Amino acid sequence: MVATTTTPAPEQDRAGIVALATQALDIEAQALLGLKQRLAGPSGEAFAQAVRIVLACKGRLVVMGMGKSGHVGRKIVATLASTGTPSMFVHPAEAHHGDLGMVTPGDVVLAISNSGESEELTALLPVLKRQGVPLLAMTGRPGSSLARHADVVLDSAVEQEACPLNLAPTASTTAQMALGDALAVALLELRGFKAEDFARSHPGGSLGRKLLTHLRDVMRSGAAVPRVSPQAGFGELMSEMSAKGLGAAAVVDAHGRVAGIFTDGDLRRKIEAGVDLRTVLAGEVMTPGPRTIRDDVLAAEAVSLMETHRINVLLVVDADGVLVGAVNTNDLMRAKVI
Template identity: 70%
Template structure:
């Protein structure tokens, strides 16, 4: 077994060394404890400066430009993405690229959020004077409260941590976790202040499952016109069955002369009648329909139809207008094809 200094040298050379499961688990638990403490430690230091940052961001006409180097830069990209998806226009600008032309992306209407644990990254300190000349508001997220970044910033958010989770206290671990948490806190406070709703979130995520659920209306997925099976109440049973077979919904609406829904007849209703041994040939749609069926308005979301089907254990639902006139129909297969369920 290689241990101690020999183990460290073997690791440095990229050589294989022994694996201690107990040690790995101990370090995992210790890492989680350290990072949890780092996040909780932010709470007592998140106060007036935080609310001032929220107010400044709400007041700008431009965007939040997020900057950060190294691991803080990775955090910055995530913070910018979270802000943008929750109602605060934001983008990430790499500080090194900013010195080579990307500063042109920043206007006097913007606010710059700079993330740096120590606050002394050369690439960041080099552009701070330029940002000040542009008269751009600077919010610093840093643990270096006396750093160059903090001195140049209009508002300083303290993201400092007592120690990193890295056993060498070198690799950014607890500090980046704290930055992520503080960035999320900023995004949440802003979305609440803006009155941001689930529908607004969906509009930023049209390709995701939530977007489909909140943006897909019944009108987008339901069957309409001749594709909707419908018969009058005096229609004979044979014609009723023919209508159901031709339209392939597994059900047919029964409507009056003005198109208002009187009832529905489904494959399940047919099975139950057959099991009772009833002679169906002389019956009409009125005789076999289920009166006052579950219906849904045509201005509802498709997900509302899915919830109605699940709640009442049905596989199809009729869609009506404000005066209960039949305008469409939808079944579970239609919703699955639209990826609503």
């Protein structure tokens, strides 16, 4: 096999390529600015009305679109569904062959078509009207067939496509996607949707783990927690620390309440200070009144506390201050909370 090398493009070629890219971005940016200006003016009431209709919907927001508009529609559905608005995508062509049965009287339909004349969509309009389903249209032609049959028209018109031929959907699909995001954000805010709600629909993501994982789910508990009494000798203290591998040991009183902690860092500092450790007791070398955390909090709170105070180990207590667990940074990393 003959190795090949890539010859860097001449500077003028690079400049020309970048110019094409920036021109496309300029056109799309202008499309979004135009969309913003219309929303601040006459289009604003239509947008607000669409939001009110979706908020009042007892079913789902059913999104439809052909071609590139269909791809945009699928993304809008994904965003809406993850931010508190039950949504689904129905392909217009498949709707003609049975999938229209997915649309129920309690739903709202959002039909997306830049031209507003997509044959597969317009052919569905009489059926949707007979069902009495509210119809929202997102189109670049407010005078189109789709717009004329819609209850509310969301104007997504653009002056030109980023495509040099002004043919391939580029700026128009950007405008559609941005308008869909604006719809999702408005609905999210008005529903009072919070980060915890987002996490519940993303349990496998990092945010879901941070907001749904409780400390009791990841902490060490029972015999896995290194603990000694204040009267324990230094040998017993070190044995307990070595056996449990936490990097520290809790010092607890007769009732199991935390009196102090002794860490690997404390050991290093005692050795550096020349302390004779052979005869000391745990209560004499421990750090009294260590940072503790309740077992009923989120694991993310433990991360925040450890980062704030620059500590690697936290002792976990119940409402009475009794030691019930312990956690270190490695435990939180394994749980992917960090």
